[in-house]
Amino acid sequence: MNIKNTRLRILLLVCTILGTNCTFAKSVGDIKFESLANRFIERFLTTHPESATALGDHRFDARTSDFSMRGMAADRLLYQSTLKQLAAISSASLSPNDGVDKSILENELRARLFDIEVLHEAERNPLNYNPANGIYGLLARDFAPLKSRLISVQARLEAVPKVVAAAQANLKNPPRVFTETAITQNKGAISLVRGELDEYIKQEPSMREKLAPAQASAIAALEAYGRWLETNLLLRSTGDFRIGKAAFEKKLRFALDSDLSADEILHNAESELKLTQQKMLQTALPLHQRYFPSASTEGLDTMTVIRAVLDKLADARSDNSTIVAKANLTLAAATEFTRANNLVSVPSDPVKVIVMPEYARGVSVAYCDAAGALEKNGETFYAISPTPADWTAARSTSFFREYNDAMLANLTVHEAMPGHYLQLVVANKVPTTTKIRHLIGSGTFVEGWATYAEQIMADAGFGGPETKMQQMKMRLRLIINAIIDHKIHAGNMSQKEAIDLMMTEGFQEEGEAAGKWRRAQLSSTQLSTYYVGNLEINALARDIKADMKADMKSKSGGDAKSVHDRMLSFGSIATKYVRQLSGL
Numbered sequence: 001m002n003i004k005n006t007r008l009r010i011l012l013l014v015c016t017i018l019g020t021n022c023t024f025a026k027s028v029g030d031i032k033f034e035s036l037a038n039r040f041i042e043r044f045l046t047t048h049p050e051s052a053t054a055l056g057d058h059r060f061d062a063r064t065s066d067f068s069m070r071g072m073a074a075d076r077l078l079y080q081s082t083l084k085q086l087a088a089i090s091s092a093s094l095s096p097n098d099g100v101d102k103s104i105l106e107n108e109l110r111a112r113l114f115d116i117e118v119l120h121e122a123e124r125n126p127l128n129y130n131p132a133n134g135i136y137g138l139l140a141r142d143f144a145p146l147k148s149r150l151i152s153v154q155a156r157l158e159a160v161p162k163v164v165a166a167a168q169a170n171l172k173n174p175p176r177v178f179t180e181t182a183i184t185q186n187k188g189a190i191s192l193v194r195g196e197l198d199e200y201i202k203q204e205p206s207m208r209e210k211l212a213p214a215q216a217s218a219i220a221a222l223e224a225y226g227r228w229l230e231t232n233l234l235l236r237s238t239g240d241f242r243i244g245k246a247a248f249e250k251k252l253r254f255a256l257d258s259d260l261s262a263d264e265i266l267h268n269a270e271s272e273l274k275l276t277q278q279k280m281l282q283t284a285l286p287l288h289q290r291y292f293p294s295a296s297t298e299g300l301d302t303m304t305v306i307r308a309v310l311d312k313l314a315d316a317r318s319d320n321s322t323i324v325a326k327a328n329l330t331l332a333a334a335t336e337f338t339r340a341n342n343l344v345s346v347p348s349d350p351v352k353v354i355v356m357p358e359y360a361r362g363v364s365v366a367y368c369d370a371a372g373a374l375e376k377n378g379e380t381f382y383a384i385s386p387t388p389a390d391w392t393a394a395r396s397t398s399f400f401r402e403y404n405d406a407m408l409a410n411l412t413v414h415e416a417m418p419g420h421y422l423q424l425v426v427a428n429k430v431p432t433t434t435k436i437r438h439l440i441g442s443g444t445f446v447e448g449w450a451t452y453a454e455q456i457m458a459d460a461g462f463g464g465p466e467t468k469m470q471q472m473k474m475r476l477r478l479i480i481n482a483i484i485d486h487k488i489h490a491g492n493m494s495q496k497e498a499i500d501l502m503m504t505e506g507f508q509e510e511g512e513a514a515g516k517w518r519r520a521q522l523s524s525t526q527l528s529t530y531y532v533g534n535l536e537i538n539a540l541a542r543d544i545k546a547d548m549k550a551d552m553k554s555k556s557g558g559d560a561k562s563v564h565d566r567m568l569s570f571g572s573i574a575t576k577y578v579r580q581l582s583g584l
Contacts, residue, residue: 029093030433033102036089037434040082040105044439047074050134055439056375061138061152064159067129067166072122079109079116100577101436104257108440111254118247124174124239126182126229127522129167131160131218132189136357139200140369141377146200150207157193157214164225171233175241177521179234184388186226188358193218196357241521245490248524255525256444256532257574262486269482269531273505276479277302280472283465284309303504310473310507313466314401318408320386323400327353327384330409334417337462344418344564347425349378351416356385365403365515366411368420373428373438380425382416391511398511406466410474413457419450423568430571441572443526448533448575449568451478452541456560475534476506482531484516489524536575540567543584 026034045052049060065071086106091099115121121128134156138149193215201208243251249262260268284306288297291312297305318326331353339346349371356366369381387396403411413419423446430437451474457463458471480502487493495517502513520527544566548558570578578584 027093027095029089030095030098033086033089033094033098034433036082036085037101037105037436040078041435041439043078047071047078050137051439053134053137054372055435056143056372058143058152061149062155064131064134064156064163067122067163067170069122069170071166072116072170076113076116079113083109083113096581098433100573100580101432101434103577104440104442104573105436107254107257111251114251114254119243119251122170123172125178126167126171126174126233127178127185129163129171130182130185130189131156131163131222132185132192132357135197136192139197140381141371141375141379143375143377146204147207150200150204150211153197154207154211154214157211157218160193160218161221164221167225168228172236173239174233174237175239175521176234176237177241177518178239179229179237181518181522183226183229183234186222186229190219190222190226191358193222242492243489243524248486248490252525252528255529257442257576258444258532258536259576260532260535262490265482265528265532266486268535269479273476273479273483276472276475277306277505280306280469280476283468283472287312287465287469307507309469313406313469314404314509316406317400317404319400320396323384323386323403323408324353324355326405327382327408327412330412331382331416334409334412334457334462337457337460338418338422341460342559342561343456343460344422344561344568345426346418347422349380349425351380351382351421353382353384353416356383365399365512366415368415368424370421370424370428373435378425378428380416380421382412382421387511395511395514398509399515402509402512404470406463407470407473409463409467410454410458410470413454413462414450414474418457419453420446422453423449424572426568427571430569432571437571437573442574443529444533444536444574445578446533446572447529448535448537451475451530451534452537455538456564473507477502477508478530478534480506481516481520481527484520485525485527488520533575537567540575540578540584543579544582547582547584 045055045057046060048065049063050065052058052060066074083106086102086109089102091102094102135153138153138156143149197211197215201211252262252265281302285297287309288295288305291309331351335346338344366382366384369383371378371380387399391399415421427441428438432438454471454474458468463470484493484498484501488498498517498520499510499513502508502516503510506513508516541563545558545563548562548566566582567578570581
């Protein structure tokens with residue numbers, strides 16, 4: 001280790017002992033960077049008010065982003081000029097924290113320019129024009145009196161015709177699956193404006209007359225937009241959902257902010273697939289003996305034994321009417337288990353299980369909607385999607401067989417405790433010199449932590465061997481996610497090939513596999529964040545534990561809680577930056 005790293009390590013050790021983030025004397029470079037970063041954030045939030053609302057900055061709640069090509073050109077100029085100014089600031093002149101934030105901002109700006117200049121997202125992705133996001137964000141949390149929030153809702157409703165007009169002007173030939181999903185989500189947006197909004201108006205009846213014209217014009221615009229999507233855009237939605245090998249590799253570097261190449265990730269994932277199945281067999285064998293005491297496993301292959309156990313576990317499951325209540329019970333159990341086993345410090349911020357809003361469905365089965373770092377009401381939502389109304393009974397049954405009780409326990413760990421909810425709440429409270437880390441999060445770290453949380457909970461015994469089976473099945477899923485992400489977008493993997501891989505090698509139900517095929521088409525590179533993040537978080541945990549054990553002054557000796565608290569103490573940043581700031 002060189003002298004510079006040794007000094008940094010000593011400073012970081014002092015900060016760790018004191019339980020705070022390091023504060024270094026500001027250099028000229030720090031002052032320049034922080035000024036530039038804060039100017040960029042202020043400009044970005046001003047021109048992207050929905051992002052400001054999500055962050056908890058409510059100065060711009062009555063505004064809506066400019067989705068026209070003029071707005072896109074302004075974004076492009078902002079990103080280019082900020083990158084140019086960042087290049088003039090030497091990273092060597094910055095404190096460790098500001099140096100990391102500079103790298104994060106540069107990566108994010110290049111990724112946004114890539115979306116504009118290479119992928120042409122404004123022309124190919126109708127999902128980007130969903131106005132319901134900005135409206136729902138004003139209703140979901142009680143950050144201000146309802147009347148004040150409804151006044152802002154009115155302003156955003158009045159802007160809906162402009163948003164859909166921009167979509168109609170910009171969209172050329174999207175991939176068909178993008179338009180089909182936009183049609184579904186648009187129906188959800190209409191439902192939000194017509195029905196769900198009305199429930200809030202009932203609580204503040206003085207706003208009904210004031211909101212009525214904006215509500216009516218928004219509904220009319222969305223209904224006309226829906227007809228246009230179905231009768232116009234869908235007919236010319238002939239774009240390729242595959243972005244191609246060169247674009248995939250470049251986008252993947254931005255998405256992961258990792259030193260692993262696309263080919264390395266694919267090779268590692270394919271190598272680990274069979275190994276994970278063998279490990280899964282060791283958990284399956286005792287369960288097979290319990291479930292089928294008269295049946296011998298002699299002569300049965302690995303896949304047959306595992307599948308028999310998973311099929312049995314699928315018998316205990318919820319349905320649309322019970323899954324939210326059951327998830328609440330599971331969340332309470334996971335919270336108590338995490339605390340009792342001293343796995344990580346547990347925050348007291350509220351978390352609530354909700355039915356996923358209709359306008360947001362069609363991409364994932366569940367998500368964690370954490371409050372922004374600046375939000376006064378810090379409530380987090382753990383959203384679960386019911387099965388679509390047009391699904392057959394057989395497909396709905398297949399879905400709930402996949403998300404059976406043991407899998408729901410694992411899903412709750414991932415999305416809520418001690419997964420996304422816990423990690424994001426902690427990240428929101430990390431003290432920083434700019435809002436860069438609050439505005440820009442690493443999907444690799446976020447998903448890596450959540451899948452790692454599944455491991456540590458299952459290994460500690462949460463949910464017993466049944467949940468351990470599902471956690472290992474989820475590990476197969478994240479491995480396969482990386483494989484299909486690469487082979488679909490950098491290759492030509494077909495729907496049949498992808499679904500066969502998911503169902504045969506990953507033991508997924510048909511409904512889950514079909515949903516993942518859709519998601520893979522919609523979200524190039526995102527599916528790789530789970531596998532890469534999990535690899536990197538596991539390596540980080542091992543190295544931090546070893547470092548704490550080797551540190552003679554450390555009182556913890558590298559216990560789980562101390563290791564995990566230290567891992568999370570820097571926010572949602574790529575693991576390579578955690579390593580830098582930890583002095584590893």
